[in-house]
Amino acid sequence: MSLISERDKKHLRNRQRKSLYFSYLCAGVTWASVLLLGVLLYQVSVDGLGWIDWQFISSFPSRFPERAGIKSALVGTLWLIGLIAIISIPIGVSSALYLEEFAKPGKLSKFIEVNISNLAGVPSIVYGILGLAIFVRFFALERSLLSGALTMSLLILPVIIIASREAIRTVPMSIRYAAYSLGATRWQTAWAHVLPVSFPGIMTGVILALSRAIGETAPLIMIGALTFVAFLPEGPMDSFTAMPIQIYNWISRPQQEFHELAAAGIIVLLLVLLLMNATVIYIRNRTERRLK
Amino acid sequence: MPELAAVENLSANTEHPEAILEKALDLHEVSILYSGNPAINKVSCHFLRNKITSIIGPSGCGKSTLLRSLNRMNDFISGVTLEGKIMFSSEDLYGAEVDPVEVRRRIGMVFQKPNPFPKSIYNNIAWGPGINGHEGSKDELVERSLKQAALWDEVKDRLHDSALNLSGGQQQRLCIARALAMEPEILLMDEPCSALDPISTAHIEDLMFDLKSRYTIVIVTHNMQQASRISDYTAFMELGHLIEFGETEQVFTKPLVKRTEEYVTGRFG
Numbered sequence: 052m053s054l055i056s057e058r059d060k061k062h063l064r065n066r067q068r069k070s071l072y073f074s075y076l077c078a079g080v081t082w083a084s085v086l087l088l089g090v091l092l093y094q095v096s097v098d099g100l101g102w103i104d105w106q107f108i109s110s111f112p113s114r115f116p117e118r119a120g121i122k123s124a125l126v127g128t129l130w131l132i133g134l135i136a137i138i139s140i141p142i143g144v145s146s147a148l149y150l151e152e153f154a155k156p157g158k159l160s161k162f163i164e165v166n167i168s169n170l171a172g173v174p175s176i177v178y179g180i181l182g183l184a185i186f187v188r189f190f191a192l193e194r195s196l197l198s199g200a201l202t203m204s205l206l207i208l209p210v211i212i213i214a215s216r217e218a219i220r221t222v223p224m225s226i227r228y229a230a231y232s233l234g235a236t237r238w239q240t241a242w243a244h245v246l247p248v249s250f251p252g253i254m255t256g257v258i259l260a261l262s263r264a265i266g267e268t269a270p271l272i273m274i275g276a277l278t279f280v281a282f283l284p285e286g287p288m289d290s291f292t293a294m295p296i297q298i299y300n301w302i303s304r305p306q307q308e309f310h311e312l313a314a315a316g317i318i319v320l321l322l323v324l325l326l327m328n329a330t331v332i333y334i335r336n337r338t339e340r341r342l343k
Numbered sequence: 344m345p346e347l348a349a350v351e352n353l354s355a356n357t358e359h360p361e362a363i364l365e366k367a368l369d370l371h372e373v374s375i376l377y378s379g380n381p382a383i384n385k386v387s388c389h390f391l392r393n394k395i396t397s398i399i400g401p402s403g404c405g406k407s408t409l410l411r412s413l414n415r416m417n418d419f420i421s422g423v424t425l426e427g428k429i430m431f432s433s434e435d436l437y438g439a440e441v442d443p444v445e446v447r448r449r450i451g452m453v454f455q456k457p458n459p460f461p462k463s464i465y466n467n468i469a470w471g472p473g474i475n476g477h478e479g480s481k482d483e484l485v486e487r488s489l490k491q492a493a494l495w496d497e498v499k500d501r502l503h504d505s506a507l508n509l510s511g512g513q514q515q516r517l518c519i520a521r522a523l524a525m526e527p528e529i530l531l532m533d534e535p536c537s538a539l540d541p542i543s544t545a546h547i548e549d550l551m552f553d554l555k556s557r558y559t560i561v562i563v564t565h566n567m568q569q570a571s572r573i574s575d576y577t578a579f580m581e582l583g584h585l586i587e588f589g590e591t592e593q594v595f596t597k598p599l600v601k602r603t604e605e606y607v608t609g610r611f612g
Contacts, residue, residue: 156421225458228416229518233471233525234448243470244460 092321099314107315111281112297116308121316123280124297127196128265128323130284131293134200135207135264140257142204143211144246147253150212151219152241171209178206179273187274194275197287202270207260214256218249247338254335258328265324268295294320367392367529367559368413369430375408378422382408385427386585388578390529395551395560397574397591399567401606405583406563407455410531413561414450415443431529448475451527455534457514459506459521464489464498467506467517468524475525484524492520493550512543519550523558530554532562536569548573567607571595579603 055063110120154160182202192198222245230240246253271293278300280292294316301313366389375383383405390396398406408417415436417423429436436446460467468488469481477484485502489495494516498509506517515535522530532551536544551560551573564570570577570591577594579587579602587594587603598604605611 223458225454225456226460228419228452228454229458229460229521231419232414232416232447232452232454233521234444234475235471236444239474243474248461 095314095317095321097314098311099316099318102311102315103318107312108319112279112300116306116312119301119309119312121294121297121319123283124292124294124316125319125323126283127276127280127291128294128320130196130287130291131200131203132261132265132327134196134287135203136257136261138200139204139208139211139260143208143257143260144215144253146208147212147215147219148241148246151216152237152245167209167212171213174269175206175267176269176273178202179270181205182270182274193288194277194290195288196284196291198274199271199276199291199293200287202274203264203267206267206270207264210260210263211253211256214259215249215253218252218256219245221252222248251335251339254331254338258331261327261331262324265320265327266295268293268299271296272299294323365392366390367431368561371428371430373409373412373425373427373429375405375412375417376424376426377420382583383412384583386580386583387427388585388588390559390561391576392559393555393557394575395555395562395573396576396578397570398561398563398578398580399565399570399606400580400586401611402565403582404580406580407533409580410533410561410563411452413529413531414447414452416447416452418443448525449527450529450531451522451525453515453518453522453530453532453535456538457511457518459509459514459517461505461507463503464506464509464517465502468521471521471525488520488524489517491523491554492516493546493553494520510543512539512546515539515543515547516550519547523554527558529559529561532560534563534565537565544569567595567609579606581606 107120108125109122110118111123112121113119150160150163154163179202182198182205186192186198186201187194192201226244226248227240230244235243276296277290277292278296280290284291298313298316298320301309301316304310368390370386370388372385372387373383374381374385386409398410400406411417412425413429413436417425425437431446431450434441460470462470465485468485472484473481486495486499489498494513497513498504498517506514509517515538519530519535536547539547548569551562554560562570562574574591576589577591578585579594579598579600581602587598587600589599593599594603595607598607
């Protein structure tokens with residue numbers, strides 16, 4: 052176009068080139084992480100895929116690799132995740148709702164906010180020590196599923212609270228004002244409008260938090276989850292083991308077969324994780340559609 | 344929580360026009376301060392029952408702040424304090440024993456931007472009465488409110504569709520229907536047409552004429568033609584002061600204050 056001078060043209064070309072380079076950079080970084088995950092999956096699959104069969108899923112651990120299975124760990128993990136979800140989601144979401152919708156902004160609320168952010172960064176082993184002192188010893192819950200779930204809930208609560216608060220903050224004030232102008236109380240507004248609108252965001256936080264809980268090992272070892280369990284827990288007060296512990300146990304043995312069993316265990320763990328996330332994402336998308 | 348004194352409905356009384364001129368809201372030297380800085384300075388005026396009163400003035404003059412103080416929506420903004428008295432019937436709106444939730448139930452509000460809930464059209468209207476213990480048929484209530492807001496014919500076949508699929512003008516009329524479903528005594532409107540096109544604006548202005556017989560309306564508007572078209576009384580504000588208040592015709596044609604004349608003739612603002 053004649054409207055643009057030669058100098059402007061050159062400048063524009065330069066800017067567009069920069070834009071292109073930046074998009075290459077971003078794509079490169081993204082694919083690098085995908086590649087890394089691919090390598091991990093490949094490695095694990097090569098070692099473990101051959102071991103995965105019904106026998107592996109349905110057997111208790113054994114000192115003979117060909118008879119060993121992940122049944123007790125799998126069931127333990129499912130119990131644990133269920134209990135953690137029941138404990139941490141209501142507490143986490145309520146706390147976030149309180150801090151965002153009810154608490155008066157001020158020094159105290161700021162203090163709580165900073166502390167929650169700090170707690171999210173505390174090493175998980177520290178939560179293990181806390182759980183051992185409080186739940187296992189003080190409340191005398193022993194080395195039970197309940198102790199483990201309570202400890203893990205402490206660990207992931209900061210993540211749920213922070214993510215839920217962010218989700219609640221994205222709800223436009225105009226919706227709250229609309230509800231208030233109809234003579235709604237704060238509680239009615241929060242329950243009927245703020246929570247449903249922020250629900251998808253809260254679910255994203257819950258996915259992240261539960262995924263972290265499913266893979267954590269240190270706090271469970273600390274509170275004394277067992278490493279060799281040849282029975283299934285029947286209630287929250289039973290002792291238990293979980294998949295990461297079983298995997299850790301197998302991988303620390305010298306025999307090659309057990310290393311391969313560990314790889315098989317990792318595959319099962321990833322499948323459980325995938326299944327759980329898919330369920331949550333399905334629920335989230337369904338509510339998102341309903342809001343549109 | 345004491346009930347605010349009930350007010351007789353005088354709208355049917357057309358034989359004695361002077362009897363209609365009852366004050367729905369009466370402001371005595373109202374000052375509103377944002378963390379100590381006055382945004383509204385000793386405003387005294389009143390809003391008459393079954394009349395439309397518009398508040399006009401340049402941007403930042405405090406007209407929206409004043410409007411929001413009439414149903415205690417300013418309570419949600421931290422640092423806002425109010426001095427003076429706003430009498431609603433015989434009760435001080437800011438009295439210690441008055442529950443602001445009750446105030447907002449009886450004094451409805453329509454906002455500048457349409458803000459329907461992300462729910463169905465039906466639920467947008469039924470929710471408010473529902474939480475306030477509405478007894479009787481919700482279907483009838485929804486139909487009546489939508490008809491009052493002149494939206495029924497356009498949405499009657501899709502009451503359970505999301506309200507967000509409506510056009511801007513329809514959304515605003517839905518918000519009006521939602522406010523009307525509460526059967527408020529007073530309806531506050533904060534620049535309700537500023538986000539709408541001229542046709543939707545005309546719809547809403549027609550609607551306000553129809554609503555006048557049943558409700559007291561206070562409207563904040565940027566648009567002077569709109570104020571002169573629709574309102575019975577006009578208040579002109581500038582920099583937090585009430586400059587002039589009177590019948591619309593007088594304010595627009597024979598203003599008592601020079602500043603008002605300059606504003607309504609478009610010499611500033």
